[in-house]
Amino acid sequence: NPFETRDGEIGAKARQKGAGAAAAELLPGVRLVRAFNAIGYATMGEAHKRPAGERYGMPMAGDHAKALELAAKLVREIGYExxxxxxxxxMGNHLLPGTALAGERSPDEIRQIVKTLK
Structure with a gap:
């Protein structure tokens, strides 16, 4: 995730443009998926301990079906839905700390929040 305080001008521009869009510009041709961005790293190591029906959701944004499929597989492997x-x-810019999707939420809660985003 880009942060102006850490990354300087390039971080500020990436936040303004959208982190995913900025990364895609820097890496032309890459099939980029944003995932793992709205949940803090400190809690990710415990996700696999939750039963399958009680998993937290992992919001993901992307434009390529196969890339999203691969990312979804990785997300499931570490214990998220x-x-x-x-x-x-x-939607890529909604996957940053401090946004409405930040933090651990159920898949249904994520879907409800997404309905309110523009």
């Missing part, structure tokens, strides 16, 4: 929230251009 993938929730595709939409394309990178419109």
């Amino acid at each position: 993938p929730v595709v929230i939409g394309p990178m251009k419109t």
